[in-house]
Amino acid sequence: MDTTRLRLDVSYDGGDFSGWAVQPSRRTVAGVLLEAFARLTGPDVELGLTVAGRTDAGVHATGQVCHVNLPSALWESLRDSLLRRLAALMPPDARVRAITPVPNTFDARFSATFRRYEYRVADTVYGPQPLRRNDTLGWVRPLDLDRLNTAAEGLVGLHDFAAFCKRKEHATTVRAITRLDWRREPDGVVVATVQADAFCQAMVRSLVGAMLTVGDGRRDPGWPAKQLTLRERSSEVTVAPAHGLTLVEVGYPDESEYADRADTTRRLRA
Structure with missing residues (x-):
């Protein structure tokens, strides 16, 4: 047919x-x-x-x-x-x-060549705005943008993110993060942008959870990157709640490259 x-x-x-x-x-x-x-x-x-x-x-x-x-x-x-x-x-x-x-x-x-997510966090005393409460996490401690971005820098690149993933049998936890940064919006909300070729289960929320403990001063900025030496899920990494996370874009090559990209991705995943 x-x-x-x-x-x-x-x-x-x-x-x-x-x-x-x-x-x-x-x-x-x-x-x-x-x-x-x-x-x-x-x-x-x-x-x-x-x-x-x-x-x-x-x-x-x-x-x-x-x-x-x-x-x-x-x-x-x-x-x-x-x-x-x-x-x-x-x-x-x-x-x-x-x-x-x-x-x-x-x-x-x-x-697909990349997936891009954003995670929204309100660290204001009063919490998220009512109309954004369903896509924004309320954080009770003030967050320092410089500390967040310093922590993020150590996670960019090709790494084994086993410490930040729920491992699946016969599946790799090696991923290439091409963008990871934080910004503060005019309304005061702090937003993380995370982009990679692909993500394993719970990876983005685990990365966010680790960086938030740096942003509020409880961890050293180098701590999240140190977790990359682990080859299993880290019990010290807290998974951030799901509702703050949004998939905002999936990237693709020119249509003449669809098949080649798919073949390459399948080999990488194997």
Whole structure:
């Protein structure tokens, strides 16, 4: 059967989802997306839903990317209305923002060159603003931006992040962080930006948790980098709460490089 591959740009408030991946008897982002498609295409169409990164329970996204495969005839019949129909069928805390036909060499997961996350922290005495309470962590101690950025510098680059990951059997914990920095927004909120080729489970929140103990003065700025010498999960690293974390962007190469990038990524992961 002739199929058309579609890139979907997706946003969601992760607060009421048990993460991205489908789980029995649990509400997940992939679950509600597949349910919406099933009402349009019928339950027998195999979509091959593939996501750039499986976010954990409670984590948000403004720039998630996934792909599906639709029978080409079905795509042609839905082309002008699919985005609008999905908006009507999906819950208000999950949206498909764009649908783009892409070459079959595009792989939302393996063709990606980077994932970028942001983590928001309010260290004001009164805590997060009410309208941002669902995506901003309240921190009771004042945070020093210079200390946070000094700690971040020691974590940039290619390292084994075993101390900051939940290890999975036969999976590598070696990752290449290309950007890690902190800024203070005009409203006073401190925001960490973390970018890497990929992340292992709980890695971003563990990095944030470690750096926050530096920012509030409880740890030395060099302490997070020292954890990189460990080859197992560090019991001293606290995982920051999920609700402060948002996946904001997934990067891809030019479409002529989709297949090569996917092959390279698969070899790296192996």
